[in-house]
Amino acid sequence: MQQDTIQANKHYIAIIGGSVSGSEAATMLAQKGFKVVVFDQNELPYGKLEDGLPMWHASLRDRQEEAIDDKLDHANITYIPLVQIGKDINFNDLVKDWGFSAVILANGAWNDRxxxxxxxxxxxxxxxxxxxxxxxxxxxxxxxxxxxxxxxxxxxxxxxxxxxxxxxxxxxxxxxxxxxxxxxxxxxxxxxxxxxxxxxxxxxxxxxxxxxxxxxxxxxxxxxxxxxxxxxxxxxxxxxxxxxxxxxxxxxxxxxxxxxxxxxxxxxxxxxxxxxxxxxxxxxxxxxxxxxxxxxxxxxxxxxxxxxxxxxxxxSIPKKIEGLPYDGEKLKMNPENEFNVYGYENVFAIGNAITGKGNIMSSKKHGKEMTAKIISEHLDELEDIYTNEEEIFEKLNVYNKALKDLIKDELKSIENSILNHQVISENEEVYLLDKTAKLSEDRQFSNYRRWVAEHKPTRLEEMLGIKGH
Ligand SMILES: Cc1cc2nc3c(=O)[nH]c(=O)nc-3n(C[C@H](O)[C@H](O)[C@H](O)COP(=O)(O)OP(=O)(O)OC[C@H]3O[C@@H](n4cnc5c(N)ncnc54)[C@H](O)[C@@H]3O)c2cc1C
CATH class of the missing domain: 3.50.50.60 (FAD/NAD(P)-binding domain)
Incomplete structure (x- = not known):
């Protein structure tokens, strides 16, 4: 986990989609001290790297996924997998009721023309x-x-x-x-x-x-x-x-x-x-x-x-999310401002979600450039007042069931190891209690690295015992 952030302000930003462009926005915001919640519809946040880029690009895929991991594994970022905005959470509820200071769409282009x-x-x-x-x-x-x-x-x-x-x-x-x-x-x-x-x-x-x-x-x-x-x-x-x-x-x-x-x-x-x-x-x-x-x-x-x-x-064109404005196939953007979604002051879009095309480099670049503008032209102006932190955490708790199950499993295995020891040494007991306490404290919302490691799919090249390229 990146340790360079002690700085934190009280604004929460939601990012929809954790892949190439979403992870770029998340890390930039987190480094600036914003608290970021990244929602992704899938278990893993890698988007088209897993599901679009053909698997013979195994090295490129692995390099890019590692880069995403390095970005999302940050103290100011909470990753919430398996939540589809528009289905599991209504988009306008997210914007209006959750208390986020801004919502950034980085949800790519997942429908076929x-x-x-x-x-x-x-x-x-x-x-x-x-x-x-x-x-x-x-x-x-x-x-x-x-x-x-x-x-x-x-x-x-x-x-x-x-x-x-x-x-x-x-x-x-x-x-x-x-x-x-x-x-x-x-x-x-x-x-x-x-x-x-x-x-x-x-x-x-x-x-x-x-x-x-x-x-x-x-x-x-x-x-x-x-x-x-x-x-x-x-x-x-x-x-x-x-x-x-x-x-x-x-x-x-x-x-x-x-x-x-x-x-x-x-x-x-x-x-x-x-x-x-x-x-x-x-x-x-x-x-x-x-x-x-x-x-x-x-x-x-x-x-x-x-x-x-x-x-x-x-x-590929963006998959429409109910509540958002569209101009034909495309997300309708504010004509005066290329990254601001039409009709919303605090909703923005980056990457394939706007461009609908391009490659990893261009999506990354777009994510970076647009997020810099979102920060300088919108977020920097926000006053440092915030009231809804508890409410956001309460809501996140509901959607973070998948990660909580992980903690439950780990706690259970610790409990079992305590039960199986007829007599345990003082050191062991201290270690187990410490570990238990740390688990529920640290992993109240996420343990990003463990989650992604446990959900990586089986790779064909590994099954065949060869290296991809
Ligand atoms: C067949 C194919 C081959 C390609 N080959 C290459 C190549 O060789 N080299 C190259 O550089 N690029 C290639 N690309 C392009 C590259 O994959 C994309 O440019 C890049 O992944 C776009 O990044 P993104 O973050 O904008 O979107 P995506 O990678 O699409 O990420 C969007 C994320 O948002 C999530 N999401 C979507 N909707 C929701 C929702 N409603 N709620 C929550 N989460 C949501 C998705 O699960 C996903 O994780 C290829 C693409 C395809 C389709």
């Missing part, structure tokens, strides 16, 4: 899946206590999308099919981490086989624009040379992925309608697009792709 088709949604979960649940399944399906949905990827799957995440999705499609095909037709086990590193083509060559021989037909990645429009490389500035270079790099990268993972990239096409025969979903009809300057123009040319498995990967 819907495909512009109607009938395909009748096949959701079988022929259609969206990126967020798909990535969740992929990252967690090996866990013994996995209770989520299961998906069966099919040959000739179609991924509709165009960002970085859609490349991850089509890679997963090809890798899952190839692992299954190699096992079934050749009795060869290939682990996911090796396959991701070497790629499908190299692994097949190594085993002197082909996609055809192992019964795999390539998937398709369909994008409405051209390969160079894919945001795979970012220009370091807006100069025409840098932009052109980044576009070229994006195109080259995409070609490399296509070659390495053996999928088909289909540029300049938008989905027009689903093809359904005798009640069965059998494919998609696409309209070809042309690009003039930066404009995307519809043509009158069409083509079909026969497929029975479609993955929508056209973007």
């Amino acid at each position: 819907q495909l512009p088709l109607n009938r395909i949604h009748d096949y959701l979960g079988t022929n259609l899946v969206y990126q967020n649940p798909f990535l969740y399944w992929f990252n967690h399906k090996h866990e013994t206590n996995y209770k989520g949905k299961r998906y069966q990827i099919q040959n000739k799957s179609v991924v509709l999308g165009g960002g970085l995440a859609s490349i991850d999705v089509i890679k997963i499609v090809m890798m899952e099919l190839v692992m299954e095909g190699l096992k079934k037709h050749k009795n060869i086990d290939v682990d996911l981490f090796t396959l991701e590193k070497k790629g499908v083509r190299e692994i097949l060559e190594l085993h002197q086989t082909t996609l055809e021989e192992i019964g795999v037909e390539p998937g398709y990645l369909v994008y409405r624009r051209a390969a160079e429009d894919m945001p795979l490389a970012q220009p370091s500035d807006d100069s025409p040379e840098k932009v052109a270079k980044a576009r070229e790099t994006s195109k080259n990268l995409l070609e490399k992925y296509e070659e390495k993972f053996m999928f088909h990239f289909v540029p300049q096409a938008v989905v027009e309608e689903e093809i359904i025969e005798n009640g069965q979903f059998v494919g998609l009809k696409f309209r070809k697009m042309k690009i003039e300057g930066s404009k995307l123009i519809a043509t009158d040319e069409f083509f079909d792709i026969q497929t029975t498995f479609v993955i929508g990967s056209i973007g």
Whole structure:
């Protein structure tokens, strides 16, 4: 636990979401002396690092999660897991009745932008899946206590999308099919981490086989624009040379992925309608697009792709919380102030919750910059009066049942060890009593490190005895 904080003022700030941007805000506020309560809907506060970032990025994930732990394990921060704001606690109650001086939304973007088709949604979960649940399944399906949905990827799957995440999705499609095909037709086990590193083509060559021989037909990645429009490389500035270079790099990268993972990239096409025969979903009809300057123009040319498995990967948007204002898909912000939620003086938003996109670095940066502004333009002005501390703690107690169960278990084991000792030495007794007292005192609200250690999922790379990268 960070020991550098003796300083504490009496303002309590609630943060909704403890991941990349939320933990950044929490540590900055805690270091300034604010008391911070971080609510997260999940057991762990790591958000998309656990449920979005594909698990082959194991080292990146672990590094980022450690960084979050270092930030949240602070004397001024109380972590409350398994509480979904909007479901377990009404948002407006939290803002108005709890006594927080400010509420910061760092809840990311957890809904998928819907495909512009109607009938395909009748096949959701079988022929259609969206990126967020798909990535969740992929990252967690090996866990013994996995209770989520299961998906069966099919040959000739179609991924509709165009960002970085859609490349991850089509890679997963090809890798899952190839692992299954190699096992079934050749009795060869290939682990996911090796396959991701070497790629499908190299692994097949190594085993002197082909996609055809192992019964795999390539998937398709369909994008409405051209390969160079894919945001795979970012220009370091807006100069025409840098932009052109980044576009070229994006195109080259995409070609490399296509070659390495053996999928088909289909540029300049938008989905027009689903093809359904005798009640069965059998494919998609696409309209070809042309690009003039930066404009995307519809043509009158069409083509079909026969497929029975479609993955929508056209973007993540914030999951709406009842009570908050939205402008279409996006959280409605105060037009004069980019971090202040419209209609509320003391509600702010940071990270993917506003941007809806970006990567770890940009979410961290956004969290840092916005929190600095929230502090200097709003919180620094607050007077040091506070009345509701007891009320907040009383309410937190109700929601912190999960952590309290931990204390109960530990107390019970101490009690048992006392009971099992017929005679215990004076030293032992002092030690046990001390430990008991310390437990109930220190852990009245949280023992962050222990909680996260006990709830880390089983890692596939550990099960396989290999290292991720
Ligand atoms: C498929 C995919 C691949 C990616 N690959 C990369 C990559 O390779 N490199 C990279 O840098 N970035 C990558 N990213 C992006 C990166 O994961 C995000 O930019 C980053 O995690 C966003 O941080 P955040 O804190 O804003 O949101 P999140 O990480 O989404 O965190 C939001 C937190 O809020 C919690 N929460 C949500 N709603 C509620 C609620 N109502 N009540 C309580 N808690 C709530 C969630 O449980 C979560 O912990 C990828 C993302 C995806 C989806």
